[in-house]
Amino acid sequence: MEVGPQTRKLLLQKKVKLGSLICKTEDYVVANRCFRCSRFNHRFRDCRVEETCPLCAGRHKLRECTSSPTEFKCINCLTYNKYNQNKNICTNHSSLDKNCPSLQAILEKQGKSRITETADFRNTNTIHCNRSNKMRTQIKCIQVNLQHSTITTDNLMKIIEEYSTDILCIQEPYTIQTKMAGISKKYKIFASGEGRIQAAIVLTNNQVDNILIKQLSDEDTVVL
Ligand SMILES: [Zn+2]
Numbered sequence: 001m002e003v004g005p006q007t008r009k010l011l012l013q014k015k016v017k018l019g020s021l022i023c024k025t026e027d028y029v030v031a032n033r034c035f036r037c038s039r040f041n042h043r044f045r046d047c048r049v050e051e052t053c054p055l056c057a058g059r060h061k062l063r064e065c066t067s068s069p070t071e072f073k074c075i076n077c078l079t080y081n082k083y084n085q086n087k088n089i090c091t092n093h094s095s096l097d098k099n100c101p102s103l104q105a106i107l108e109k110q111g112k113s114r115i116t117e118t119a120d121f122r123n124t125n126t127i128h129c130n131r132s133n134k135m136r137t138q139i140k141c142i143q144v145n146l147q148h149s150t151i152t153t154d155n156l157m158k159i160i161e162e163y164s165t166d167i168l169c170i171q172e173p174y175t176i177q178t179k180m181a182g183i184s185k186k187y188k189i190f191a192s193g194e195g196r197i198q199a200a201i202v203l204t205n206n207q208v209d210n211i212l213i214k215q216l217s218d219e220d221t222v223v224l
């Protein structure tokens with residue numbers, strides 16, 4: 001939600017009631033991260049360095065990654081250590097990890113500069129709403145039409161790592177011949193039928209119980 005500086009101040013002081021939920025608000029600051037190399041402060045189209053896996057910092061695409069979480073390496077924290085040899089920050093995490101020290105440093109810097117701008121009423125701020133109850137009682141689901149595109153599929157793989165989703169409902173997935181492609185092997189794919197697949201469900205959280213109802217599923221519909 002984007003609001004003016006005065007509303008921002010009020011929202012930060014109080015709680016907000018949304019339906020039956022009492023929410024607290026906080027500034028929403030996002031880092032500008034490249035989809036291709038996971039480094040900060042440039043976009044995909046301006047990327048001049050080699051493609052880097054956001055999970056293990058290897059020279060491959062995310063969907064080709066076979067690393068387990070204990071092998072994850074963050075390219076931004078590796079680079080930080082390289083140039084700051086007296087420091088030794090932890091690098092054993094994915095570069096999409098919300099607790100990444102490099103990401104936190106960037107967000108902190110941005111957050112501070114925005115608040116300074118607000119003080120002289122030149123800017124608006126974006127506020128986002130967190131559920132005050134931290135317990136996980138909901139399932140995060142993304143529904144998306146990929147239009148059979150490999151780039152969109154790659155971007156989706158990065159987004160689900162970042163937002164810790166549970167279920168993806170996909171229309172027009174990227175396919176090679178009649179098989180779904182581009183989805184990381186760690187996730188469970190449900191698709192049905194013999195022809196070109198037009199719909200699929202992907203479970204990105206293996207704790208979600210599931211059973212495919214084959215009698216109701218085909219190329220265009222998947223029922224779990
Ligand atoms: Zn880049």
Ligand SMILES: [Zn+2]
Nearest residue numbers: 053056058065
């Ligand atoms: Zn990798």
Ligand SMILES: [Zn+2]
Nearest residue numbers: 074077100101
């Ligand atoms: Zn990191």
